Amino acid sequence: MTWSPRLVALDIDGTLFSAPHGSSVVDETISPAVLQAVARAVDADVPVVLATGRSTFGMTHVVELLDLRRRDPHGQVLAVASNGSVVFSHPPVEVLEAVTFDASDVVRRILDQMPQVLVAVEEVGVGYRVNRHFPDGEINGQITLQSVEELVAEPVTRVIVRDPESSEEDFHRLAEDAGLHDISYFIGWTAWLDLAPKGVSKASGLADVAARLGVPAQDVLAIGDGRNDIEMLQWAGRGVAMGQASDDVQAVADHVTDTVHADGVARELERWFPA
Known part of the structure; x- marks a missing residue:
């Protein structure tokens, strides 16, 4: 029996949008080839679900760029935000599932190691509360300044820790030194x-979406490039890594497509939804 996807899950940054290694700012354009390939999937009545670390x-606007409602302009699209902590429908944004946790202890441990870091907690559908302003373009929505104690006084869906003066390698050491074993974490x-x-990832968010749509995991095609995509690629019936993904991401994938600059998403979708 020939396999074909009944649901397509797509990461955004580094998969649909180009995201240079070492940068947290992306080029928010989608190539015509990728737009056309996604449109063919939607026209084949296969749900296309965005699964990302981004907030709702x-x-x-990415849902609109891809025209994911093209088959039913009055319908709603399901999506996974905040690395799986939030599942929502759009338009309008309606949060269907939000998983929260007490981040006070883990944030304290991180600040003990690197007191200079920027900290942000997500306000779903609104923006972020931050201890200090992030570099321009890195987070969006309504930004509210608060003390760290205020940020983590109540359970949250997600915490971002950022230090423009440090490196990716510094943050790998930070994760080890702070003992981040009692939560889920992802380093960009x-x-x-x-x-x-703990236990939340894009895979858990997609499992929720797939259950709502009546699609088993083995019928899901997932495409991504980052370490926060690893669980998703392992969970899906076919997990595809982008060509520029790191070795640890490619190692868990069923297939490696072209890079984002060479329209890797289009190359993979053309297998199942030819022009």
């Missing part, structure tokens, strides 16, 4: 650390 606020291509509830 940073995702809705720069000194950027996402903290999430």
Whole structure:
């Protein structure tokens, strides 16, 4: 029996948008080839679900860029935000599932190691509360300044830790020294650390979406490039790593496609939804 995807899950940064290694700012354009390939999947009545570390606020315009509602302009699209902590539908944004955790202890341990870091907690659908301002363009939405104690006084869906003066390698050491074994965490291509509830990942968020749509994991095609995509690629029936992904991401994938600059998403989708 020939396999074909019944649901397509796509990461955004480094998969749809180019994201230079070592940078936290991306080029928010999608190539015509990728747009056309996604459109063919949607026209084949296969749901396309965005699964990203971005907040809901940073995702809705990508839904519109991809025209994911093209088959039913009055319908809603499901998406996974905040590395799996939030599942929502759009438009309008309606949070269907939000997993929270007490981040006070882990943030304290991190600040004991690196007191200079920037800390942000997500306000779902609104923006972020931060201890100090992040570099321009790195986070969006409404930004509210608070003390660290205020940031983590109540359970949150996600914490971002950032230090523009440090490196990715510094943050790998930070994760080890701070003992981040009681939560889920993801380190980006720069000194950027996402903290999430234990057991939460893009895979857990997608499992929620797939269950709502009645699609088993083995019928899901997932494409991504980052370490926060590893669980998703392992969970999906077909996990595909982008060509520029690091070795540890490619190692868990069923297939490695071209790079984001060579329209890797389009190359993979053309297998299942030919022009």
